[in-house]
Amino acid sequence: MRLLLVEDDARMAATAGQFLRNHGFAVDHAASGRAALELAALNPYDALVLDLGLPDLDGLEVCRRLRRAHPSLRILMATARDAVEARIAGLDIGADDYLVKPYALGELVARLRALLRRPADALPPVLHVGALALDTGNRSARRGPRAIALTAKEYAVLEVLMRHPGQVLTREHISQHAWDDNYDPFSNVIDVYIGRLRKKIDMPGEPAMLETMRGAGYRLASPAPAPEREASR
Numbered sequence: 389m390r391l392l393l394v395e396d397d398a399r400m401a402a403t404a405g406q407f408l409r410n411h412g413f414a415v416d417h418a419a420s421g422r423a424a425l426e427l428a429a430l431n432p433y434d435a436l437v438l439d440l441g442l443p444d445l446d447g448l449e450v451c452r453r454l455r456r457a458h459p460s461l462r463i464l465m466a467t468a469r470d471a472v473e474a475r476i477a478g479l480d481i482g483a484d485d486y487l488v489k490p491y492a493l494g495e496l497v498a499r500l501r502a503l504l505r506r507p508a509d510a511l512p513p514v515l516h517v518g519a520l521a522l523d524t525g526n527r528s529a530r531r532g533p534r535a536i537a538l539t540a541k542e543y544a545v546l547e548v549l550m551r552h553p554g555q556v557l558t559r560e561h562i563s564q565h566a567w568d569d570n571y572d573p574f575s576n577v578i579d580v581y582i583g584r585l586r587k588k589i590d591m592p593g594e595p596a597m598l599e600t601m602r603g604a605g606y607r608l609a610s611p612a613p614a615p616e617r618e619a620s621r
Contacts, residue, residue, distance in 0.1 A: 389434040389504055389547065390414040390565045394424040394450065395466075396443055404437070407493040412527055412543040413500070414568045421445030428454055428461070432564050435462040435500055440469055440478070448481050455482030462503040466491060501525060515550040518610030520589065520597060522550050536588050541566070545581045546589075549598070549608040558605040582606055 391408060395401040396419050405415045416431065418424040421442045428436070436454065440447030451463055465478045468489040475486045484503050487496060501524055515522045519532045527543050529536040538546065544566040549557060559578050563571045571577075586598045595611030 389500075389544070390416070390431070390568065391500070392416050392418060392424060392427055392431070392433045392436045394418045394421070394436065394438045394442070394447070396420065396439060396441070404493060404496065408497065408500075410540055411497050412540045412547065414544060414566055416568045419443075421447065421450040424450055425453060428458060431569075433458075433461060434565060435464065435503055437464050437466050437496070437500070438483070440465060440467040440474075448477060451478065451481050451483055462500075464496075464499055464503060466496065498525075515547070517550055517553040517608055518597060520550070520608075522546060531589060531591075531594070534591070538588070542581060542585055542588070545578070546585055546608075549606065552608075554607065554609045556601050556605045556607045562606070 389412075391413050393401055393405055393408070393415055395404065395417070398419070401417050401419070405417055408415045416427055416433075418427050421444050424436070424438070424442075425445075427433075438447050438451060442450065447465065447467065451465065454461060454463060463483045464485045464487060465483045466487045466489060467474075467478075469475075469478075470488045475488075478486050485499055487499060505524070515524065520529070521531075522529050522543075524547065527538070529538055529543070529546065545562060548562055548565045560573075562578055563573065567577075582598065582600070586596075589598050590596045597608055597611055599607045599609065601607055
């Protein structure tokens with residue numbers, strides 16, 4: 389999933405950003421409120437981590453504008469303003485959750501995962517496509533009884549596919565939700581990761597689930613049932 393981290397403290401942004409990437413998120417960074425608004429207008433973010441003490445616009449104003457422009461965007465406020473009144477103001481203005489600094493990075497990840505399971509998607513913590521299961525809590529995957537080891541980026545690509553079972557997803561869609569602004573649209577990196585996932589998901593002898601739709605994109609779907617044999621007479 390793709391996040392926008394709005395944080396003017398460069399050291400904190402680097403630490404949190406790397407931790408989030410290690411847990412399968414694609415992360416873009418904005419150091420000011422206006423930069424956050426510009427990036428949110430350009431990219432389809434799944435969630436946003438928003439500091440309130442920004443150098444230009446106050447975070448509450450950024451939240452107000454983002455909520456008006458992007459009603460389904462999940463917004464997590466992460467700020468040192470710990471007064472009850474500040475938390476109430478943030479939630480009333482449109483934030484979905486509020487985390488007080490200093491926070492544990494593990495809790496930040498857990499809260500983001502919880503937000504991403506809420507409407508509009510309302511998805512459970514474990515995603516299923518046929519016999520394939522992806523636990524978004526501990527980032528583990530299984531096909532039937534077989535465990536599937538995934539790198540952070542393989543997990544990110546698989547999560548995008550499993551959130552849209554049976555749908556053909558373009559390379560653009562996958563890149564928008566599994567990569568940050570450093571993605572090179574002229575590279576074959578998505579094809580490489582799809583190839584790696586296919587080898588792990590579709591082992592020899594198993595019905596294929598991850599399909600390449602030539603000229604369109606990729607689709608993850610339950611394998612078609614085997615045709616029934618005619619009973620012998």
